[in-house]
Amino acid sequence: MLTLHTAELLVPGPGSAPLPGGAVLVEGDRIARVGPYEELGAACPHARVRRWPGVLTPGLLARGADALLERTYYPDDPYEITELGAGPVTGAAALADLKMTEARWGNSARRGTQKLLARGVVAVSGRFTVPAVRTAVVRSGLTILPPAGDEGAPSPDPLPDFVRGDPRAGRESLERAFHGVLEPGAPARFAAFAVAGPDELLEQGPTTCVATVIGGRLLHRRR
Numbered sequence: 001m002l003t004l005h006t007a008e009l010l011v012p013g014p015g016s017a018p019l020p021g022g023a024v025l026v027e028g029d030r031i032a033r034v035g036p037y038e039e040l041g042a043a044c045p046h047a048r049v050r051r052w053p054g055v056l057t058p059g060l061l062a063r064g065a066d067a068l069l070e071r072t073y074y075p076d077d078p079y080e081i082t083e084l085g086a087g088p089v090t091g092a093a094a095l096a097d098l099k100m101t102e103a104r105w106g107n108s109a110r111r112g113t114q115k116l117l118a119r120g121v122v123a124v125s126g127r128f129t130v131p132a133v134r135t136a137v138v139r140s141g142l143t144i145l146p147p148a149g150d151e152g153a154p155s156p157d158p159l160p161d162f163v164r165g166d167p168r169a170g171r172e173s174l175e176r177a178f179h180g181v182l183e184p185g186a187p188a189r190f191a192a193f194a195v196a197g198p199d200e201l202l203e204q205g206p207t208t209c210v211a212t213v214i215g216g217r218l219l220h221r222r223r
Contacts, residue, residue, distance in 0.1 A: 002027050002047035005213065006037040007056035007192055013181030018197070024056065026188040029215040034182055050218075052192035052211055059122025059191045059214070060206060061179040064147070066126030069133050073098060074111040106132025113140035117220040119206035120191030123179040141214040143179070143189075174202050188216040 003026045010022025012034060023037035025044060033040055041049070062068065073089040075081055089095065098104070113136060116124065123143035128134040137144055182190055192211040195201045201208065212220035 002032070002044050003216070004037070004040055004044065004047040004049045005052065005056060005190070005192070006049065007052040007054055009055045009197055010034070010182070011055055011057040011198060012183065013058050013178055014175035016181070022056065024182055024188070024190065026213070026216045029188055029217075031182060031184055031186045031188050033184055050211075054192060054194040054208070054210070055197060055201060056182075056190060056192050057120075057198075057201075058178040058180050058182055059189045059212060060120045060177045061145070062116055062121045062124045064126050065116070065124035065137075066128050066133075068116075069109045069112045069124075069126075069137065070105065070128065070130050071095070072108075072112065073100065073104075074108045074115070076107065076111070102130055102132045105130050106136050109133040109136035110140070113137055113142060114220075116140075116142065117212045117214075118209060118222075120193060120209040120212050121206075122189040122191070122212065122214050141217070141219055143214075174198055189214045 004023050005026065006021070006023035008020065010019040010024070012019070019036065021037050023035065023040045024031055025033040025040050025047065041047070071090065073095060075084040075086065075089065077086065089098065109132070117140065121142065123145055124137060125145040125147050127147060128137065128144070134144070180186055180189060190213050191209055193201050193206065193208045194210050195204055195208050209220070210222045211218060
């Protein structure tokens with residue numbers, strides 16, 4: 001089935017000019033065409049159309065995600081919220097008190113990957129040493145990449161500077177966060193953010209994500 005994803009602004013990737021009213025035509029797990037919505041819609045009148053507010057961009061890469069998924073525990077809502085609180089549990093002492101098992105790490109990682117998908121993440125990098133965690137990441141649809149040489153020590157906050165609202169973050173920070181480009185033949189993995197443009201995305205971060213697509217499948221949609 002053909003699916004046409006469109007938004008007010010399409011950002012194909014680093015170094016590419018944004019396209020107002022742009023669209024991505026997906027066939028299976030690949031991008032078939034990229035261009036103006038009116039043009040692609042006329043050429044493929046039977047395609048299913050998904051309209052997203054804001055900006056359509058390549059999905060994001062979360063660097064050092066082993067720290068986020070193997071050294072951070074996500075409480076099971078609602079069963080553990082009263083005891084542990086709603087926020088993630090970090091720190092060696094706190095995790096030791098939880099008496100973590102591999103199975104529990106795997107369950108936590110499944111909840112963690114859902115949080116990543118909800119922020120437009122389509123790929124992660126890191127050294128995953130807990131088999132259940134790696135299995136959870138693979139099953140989520142996220143692509144696993146080896147750590148880049150410039151990543152340094154794993155960080156508990158692996159997303160790029162612009163996510164943290166760092167006032168020093170610039171456009172290069174956002175472009176470094178993209179994984180892949182939106183072009184014909186490329187894997188269909190991208191995200192939509194409810195912002196007016198890249199500058200607003202830098203300012204507000206990926207909590208504005210409204211949809212994440214991986215392999216042509218809609219894996220996250222804000223309700």
